[in-house]
Amino acid sequence: xxxxxxxxxxxxxxxxxxxxxxxxxxxxxxxxxxxxxxxxxxxxxxxxxxxxxxxxxxxxxxxxxxxxxxxxxxxxxxxxxxxxxxxxxxxxxxxxxxxxxxxxxxx
Amino acid sequence: xxxxxxxxxxxxxxxxxxxxxxxxxxxxxxxxxxxxxxxxxxxxxxxxxxxxxxxxxxxxxxxxxxxxxxxxxxxxxxxxxxxxxxxxxxxxxxxxxxxxxxxxxxxxxxxxxxxxxxx
Numbered sequence: 001x002x003x004x005x006x007x008x009x010x011x012x013x014x015x016x017x018x019x020x021x022x023x024x025x026x027x028x029x030x031x032x033x034x035x036x037x038x039x040x041x042x043x044x045x046x047x048x049x050x051x052x053x054x055x056x057x058x059x060x061x062x063x064x065x066x067x068x069x070x071x072x073x074x075x076x077x078x079x080x081x082x083x084x085x086x087x088x089x090x091x092x093x094x095x096x097x098x099x100x101x102x103x104x105x106x107x
Numbered sequence: 108x109x110x111x112x113x114x115x116x117x118x119x120x121x122x123x124x125x126x127x128x129x130x131x132x133x134x135x136x137x138x139x140x141x142x143x144x145x146x147x148x149x150x151x152x153x154x155x156x157x158x159x160x161x162x163x164x165x166x167x168x169x170x171x172x173x174x175x176x177x178x179x180x181x182x183x184x185x186x187x188x189x190x191x192x193x194x195x196x197x198x199x200x201x202x203x204x205x206x207x208x209x210x211x212x213x214x215x216x217x218x219x220x221x222x223x224x225x226x
Contacts, residue, residue, distance in 0.1 A: 001169075034212045043202055043216035044152070055214065087152055091211035095168045096142075098152040 002026055002090050004099035012105040019075040021102045023088035028068045032092040035064055035073045038101075039084045047086070048073060080106050109133035109215055111203050116220030123193050127220055129186040129203030134215065136184040139205040142213060143177060143188045145222075147199030156188060160208060171197070193224045 003026040011019055023033065031051040036044035046055040048064035051071060061076045075082055083106045088099040115127035129141075143156045155168045156177035165177050176189040186203050200221050204213035 036213070043218060044213070045216070046212055046214050049210070049212045089152075089154075089212070094157075094166050096154045096157070096211060098154070100151050 001095055002029060002093050002097050004088050004090060004097055006086075006088060006099035006102050008102060009100075010103045010105060012107060013078055014107045015078055015080060017078050019073075019078055019082070019104055021073040021075075021086055021104070023066075023071045023073070023099050025069045025071070025090060029090045029092035031067045032090055033064075033066065033071045034089045034091065036087045036089060036098075037082075037084045038087065044087060075104070078104070078106060082106065111205065111215055111217035113201065113203055113217045113220035116201065116222045118223045118225055119193055121193060121195055121224055121226050123224075124189070124191040125193065125222060126187060126189045127201055127222065128188075129217055131184045131186070131203075131205070134205070136179075136205075137181040139207055139215070140209055140211065141177075141179055141186045142204045142206070143175075143186075144202045144204050144213065144216075145197075145199040146202065146219070147196075149196065150199070157211075158186070190222070193222075195224050195226060198222060198224045 005024045007022045035048040038044040052064045085101045087101045110132045113129045155171045158165045158177045174192045178187045200219040202219045203217045205215040
């Protein structure tokens with residue numbers, strides 16, 4: 001099973017700051033990694049697929065990069081509504097696994 | 108409007124059985140792969156079962172293999188999860204999720220149904 005390790009656990013930043021979230025896979029997963037945003041009381045929402053493809057309706061301030069084992073989600077200029085937990089998910093191997101999440105707090 | 112509505116959750120004793128359902132509307136159910144993803148404080152998010160858009164090749168996480176069974180009825184736009192021999196660590200919110208074809212990213216989600224396994 002592919003283990004996804006996310007860091008940091010919590011990111012506390014101000015509006016307008018740049019947020020950089022990391023997801024590391026225990027083995028190579030090519031580009032087959034997605035990112036999800038989950039706000040309190042809501043279901044997760046797909047943000048990025050295949051490492052760098054923004055999902056429908058996702059603002060351009062969200063971008064993804066990486067391949068192999070190291071991946072990054074960047075939010076270029078934080079907005080208050082970006083406060084959420086972000087999870088990564090790999091689809092290269094079954095079982096499809098998800099990381100433990102990074103909580104982004106807006107000061 | 109796209110909707111995925113789970114039902115059937117509740118409190119069940121350890122060793123018991125439960126079937127949860129996900130009724131969908133607003134998208135072409137028969138062209139989407141479907142999944143059950145559970146979320147618990149102890150294990151985070153875990154994709155426990157999947158079934159292809161055709162209904163073939165069901166797959167299970169090791170933690171539920173042999174105890175859970177996923178199925179779908181494309182004529183009713185409905186996904187099911189039959190759970191048996193339930194354990195305390197099966198407790199969690201169970202979401203149904205969908206991906207277009209075999210893309211295997213969860214583009215659509217339900218609101219979740221809570222399953223609590225009691226001792």
